[in-house]
Amino acid sequence: MRSCGAVPLRTSVVAILILAIVATTQGQDSSPATPLTLVSRDGRRTVPTSLQAGREVVALDDVANLFQVSVKEDALAGGVTVSYRGRTIVASANRPMASVEGRVVSLPSPVVRAGRRWLVPIEFLSVALASIYDQRIELRRTSRLLIVGDVRLPRVTALVESPGPPTRASIDIAPSTAVAVNAEPGRLTVRIDADGLDFTPANAGGLIDRIRPGDQPNTIVVTLTDAAGTARSTVTTENNVARVLIEVPAGAASESRAPSPEVRPPTPESPTAVPDPRAALAAIRTWQTIVIDPGHGGDDVGVRGAKGAEEKQLTLDIARRLRTMVENRLGLRVILTRDDDRAIALDQRAAVANNGKANLLISLHVNGALVPEQAGAEIFHLQLDRESAEVVRVATAEGTALPTLGGGTRRLDLIPWDLAQARHLDESSVLASVLQEELQRQIPMSTSPVRQAPMRLLAAANMPAALIEVAYLTNPEQEARLNSDDFKTVVAQAVFSAIVRFRAWSEESQTP
Ligand SMILES: [Zn+2]
Structure with missing residues (x-):
C-alpha cells in the first residue's frame, strides 16, 4: 500500500493562460563574472559579452569577426540580417525571435540596438547561427564554453563518494570515450581521448587530496594524501557515460602497485532501453x-x-x-x-x-x-x-x-x-x-x-x-x-x- 503521493489526477482541467509578453526593460550594461570561451580546432578565444537587462548578450560586430558572417542593417524590416554563404537570418528589432532561412526560432530576449551596435542574446549563436553555419556551434552556459566545429570536449564530473578509508571516488565522462588510468605513488592520472575537457573540479575528501586538471588539456590528476596506499581503479561504460571508479586504501608504502582489475562488480545493463537521444524534444x-x-x-x-x-x-x-x-x-x-x-x-x-x-x-x-x-x-x-x-x-x-x-x-x-x-x-x-x-x-x-x-x-x-x-x-x-x-x-x-x-x-x- 502506498501511503502518499498517489493522489488521483483530476479529469477536469483548469486551463491556465500564460501570456508571453515582451517586456521592455531598461538595464545597465555590465560584464558577466566569467568570460565566454570559444573552443575550436584553432584553439581558444574569448568572446566579449555584456549584460543587458539581466540577459547576457554579444555584439553582432564581434560575431561577424569570430564567424566570418556578414551583418547588414535591414531598414525595411526594422532589423538586421546576418548572412553566411548565401544563408540568412533576419531578426526584427525588439522581438525575441528570428527568422532562420524562413523558419522562426524563439530567442530568450530580443535583438536590440545599442547606439551603433546590434546586440543579440548569446543563445542566438547556438539557436540561430548554428542553423546556417557549416560547423557545429554548441553553447554550454554553465561551463561558459562555446564549442565550434569538430571538437571533442566531454563533460567531466568528479565526486568523492565516501571518505572511507577506503576512500571511494568516481569520475564521470559524458559522452563516453576511451579512458586510461595510470597509477603512480601518491597520484592517479586519468587520460581521456578528447581534445579538451569540460571539467567541474570536486571537493576532495578522505585520502584524496585534490582532483584537478592535469598538465595536458585531456588529463585529470587525482592526488592522494600521505596516509594513502596505492589507489586502484576501474572503468565502466554505460548509457554513453564512461565512469572511472577509484578506491584508495589507507596504507603501507610497501603495498603492491599493480592495479586491481575490479573495484566493484560491473554494473548490469539496464533492462529498460534508453531511447535515441536525438529523438527527444528539439527545444x-x-x-x-x-x-x-x-x-x-x-x-x-x-x-x-x-x-x-x-x-x-x-x-x-x-x-x-x-x-x-x-x-x-x-x-x-x-x-x-x-x-x-x-x-x-x-x-x-x-x-x-x-x-x-x-x-x-x-x-x-x-x-x-x-x-x-x-x-x-x-x-x-x-x-x-x-x-x-x-x-x-x-x-x-x-x-x-x-x-x-x-x-x-x-x-x-x-x-x-x-x-x-x-x-x-x-x-x-x-x-x-x-x-x-x-x-x-x-x-x-x-x-x-x-x-x-x-x-x-x-x-x-x-x-x-x-x-x-x-x-x-x-x-x-x-x-x-x-x-x-x-x-x-x-x-x-x-x-x-x-x-x-x-x-x-x-x-x-x-x-x-
Ligand atoms: Zn510520502
Missing part, C-alpha cells in the same frame, strides 16, 4: 535550476515508523544533502519546495518548480505498507490516461497567436495545469530508468522498482519529473537504516549520480 534548454521536493511537512507527517521516525523529516534531510552536492559540484541553482517543517499543497510544490523554470523535479518520499516485510526503493513517473491525453492534444492545438495594439503578435499558450507533464513523458521515463540504475548500485530495491502512476504533483510539473520512495519505514530493518547518516548520504549520492547522467543525456539530446 533548446540549458540546465540552470533543479527543484527537489521533500515530501509532506507540517501537520502532514507522512509515514511514521514503529520506532517513531517520520517521513517528513527524512525527506527533508535527504533533500538538503542532495542540494549541497548539486550546488557544490554542478554549480546549478537548487530550489527546495520546503526548507523547514511546513505543510505545502501538491499544486504549490509544482508551481515552485514551474515558476522556477526548473530543468528537473525530483520528489522524495518514504514508503509505508500494511505488511512489515515490504522493502526496497521505488521510482514513479507519470502515467497519462487516454482522456487526459486527448485533452492535451486539443489544448496544444489551440495554442495561438493574438494581434496586439500597435501591430505584431504575442504568443498565447493554453497549458492545462494538470497536464503540463504531457510534454515530458518520454524524458521522465528515461529519468526514472537512470534513477533506478544509480539507486540499485547502492540500496535495496523493491521487486518492481520503476512504476507509472497518475500522480498529481508529477502531472502538473512542466519538466522531466520523478518521485522516489526511498525505502519502507514500516519495515523495522529499513527504519533502522533510514535513521543512519550513511544511508541518507548514500541515497543522496545515488540521486546525484543520476542527475549528472540525466543532464548529460538531456543536453546531448539537444545537439543538432
Whole structure:
C-alpha cells in the first residue's frame, strides 16, 4: 500500500493562460563574472559579452569577426540580417525571435540596438547561427564554453563518494570515450581521448587530496594524501557515460602497485532501453535550476515508523544533502519546495518548480505498507490516461497567436495545469530508468522498482519529473537504516549520480 503521493489526477482541467509578453526593460550594461570561451580546432578565444537587462548578450560586430558572417542593417524590416554563404537570418528589432532561412526560432530576449551596435542574446549563436553555419556551434552556459566545429570536449564530473578509508571516488565522462588510468605513488592520472575537457573540479575528501586538471588539456590528476596506499581503479561504460571508479586504501608504502582489475562488480545493463537521444524534444534548454521536493511537512507527517521516525523529516534531510552536492559540484541553482517543517499543497510544490523554470523535479518520499516485510526503493513517473491525453492534444492545438495594439503578435499558450507533464513523458521515463540504475548500485530495491502512476504533483510539473520512495519505514530493518547518516548520504549520492547522467543525456539530446 502506498501511503502518499498517489493522489488521483483530476479529469477536469483548469486551463491556465500564460501570456508571453515582451517586456521592455531598461538595464545597465555590465560584464558577466566569467568570460565566454570559444573552443575550436584553432584553439581558444574569448568572446566579449555584456549584460543587458539581466540577459547576457554579444555584439553582432564581434560575431561577424569570430564567424566570418556578414551583418547588414535591414531598414525595411526594422532589423538586421546576418548572412553566411548565401544563408540568412533576419531578426526584427525588439522581438525575441528570428527568422532562420524562413523558419522562426524563439530567442530568450530580443535583438536590440545599442547606439551603433546590434546586440543579440548569446543563445542566438547556438539557436540561430548554428542553423546556417557549416560547423557545429554548441553553447554550454554553465561551463561558459562555446564549442565550434569538430571538437571533442566531454563533460567531466568528479565526486568523492565516501571518505572511507577506503576512500571511494568516481569520475564521470559524458559522452563516453576511451579512458586510461595510470597509477603512480601518491597520484592517479586519468587520460581521456578528447581534445579538451569540460571539467567541474570536486571537493576532495578522505585520502584524496585534490582532483584537478592535469598538465595536458585531456588529463585529470587525482592526488592522494600521505596516509594513502596505492589507489586502484576501474572503468565502466554505460548509457554513453564512461565512469572511472577509484578506491584508495589507507596504507603501507610497501603495498603492491599493480592495479586491481575490479573495484566493484560491473554494473548490469539496464533492462529498460534508453531511447535515441536525438529523438527527444528539439527545444533548446540549458540546465540552470533543479527543484527537489521533500515530501509532506507540517501537520502532514507522512509515514511514521514503529520506532517513531517520520517521513517528513527524512525527506527533508535527504533533500538538503542532495542540494549541497548539486550546488557544490554542478554549480546549478537548487530550489527546495520546503526548507523547514511546513505543510505545502501538491499544486504549490509544482508551481515552485514551474515558476522556477526548473530543468528537473525530483520528489522524495518514504514508503509505508500494511505488511512489515515490504522493502526496497521505488521510482514513479507519470502515467497519462487516454482522456487526459486527448485533452492535451486539443489544448496544444489551440495554442495561438493574438494581434496586439500597435501591430505584431504575442504568443498565447493554453497549458492545462494538470497536464503540463504531457510534454515530458518520454524524458521522465528515461529519468526514472537512470534513477533506478544509480539507486540499485547502492540500496535495496523493491521487486518492481520503476512504476507509472497518475500522480498529481508529477502531472502538473512542466519538466522531466520523478518521485522516489526511498525505502519502507514500516519495515523495522529499513527504519533502522533510514535513521543512519550513511544511508541518507548514500541515497543522496545515488540521486546525484543520476542527475549528472540525466543532464548529460538531456543536453546531448539537444545537439543538432
Ligand atoms: Zn510520502
